[in-house]
Amino acid sequence: MAARRVRIHTDMTPLVDIAFLLLIFFMSTTQFKPPEAVAVDLPASTSEIHVPETGTIILTITRAGEIFLSTERVLDAQAVLPSDLMNAIVTWRGMYPDAVVIVKGDRDAPFGIMADVMDTLAEAKTLRFNLMTDLKERRPGAGARDE
């Protein structure tokens, strides 16, 4: 047995080469999941517009209908009452005039709250905003008409 053990010499260099190649690939492509102020389950849509990584004001609406305002840095997340939302949006838009407003609503949030938030945004002269979604596969047949 001892004699057999000594004889086996595998050259590990190619294995190490491949391992490091993959390691470097994954290290360089890795993007850690962006931190979240509050965890929400996003609704799915077929939209494929990417959210900008910086310069955003994020309005998070949880399943229970609580509203949080933050930027992409998240540490500055602030809970807002629906009655204060108007003032808060105006203040934050003043602090970050070039920021894109992103509404990040939980898929199970009541529509009424979302409608109020969107109306408030429109009243605060933020007529363009983004609704953050997850990617949904296109239904078969739906794309056929596009051709």
Place this chain on the structure above:
Amino acid sequence: MADTQPAQPDRPIMEDEHALIRPKRRAGSRVDLTPLVDVAFLLLIFFMVTTVFRRPLAMEVNMPEPGATVEVPASNVMTVLVDRDEDMFYRQGDGALRPVRWEELDDLFVAGQEANPDLIILVKIHREARYESMVEMMDTLEEAHMNRFSLVPMRAEDARLMEEGP
């Protein structure tokens, strides 16, 4: 400084002496690579597991100016209503409510647009329905290339009509 000089061989160097020495030296410098491979794979697995290839996506919304009103003839309007339990109904103009399923919605919009290119969709969603139904509705409208639609607050009357059923 004679002792810092390399020792001179006392015999002449044979021409292929290096060929004799080299294999011996190489055999001595064998490194066990196993721990290196262990660490490399450990890191590899860590990065593979934590990698997120997807970035968050978004739907763009352009709201009309608050207070802006547009007069539209009733014949150009199709109203789609979503009730509390996310059952759906639609109404052509001032017609009667008819139930419609989510899967049929796409065809309904396409057929409606073919019949009347000026068709405008009014979407009324119950306040207690889930936000997902709005996103789903907007997505279906987008897929049917219906760019003119309006989210309208649901009146008590609409809610009552839906509860009574068509």
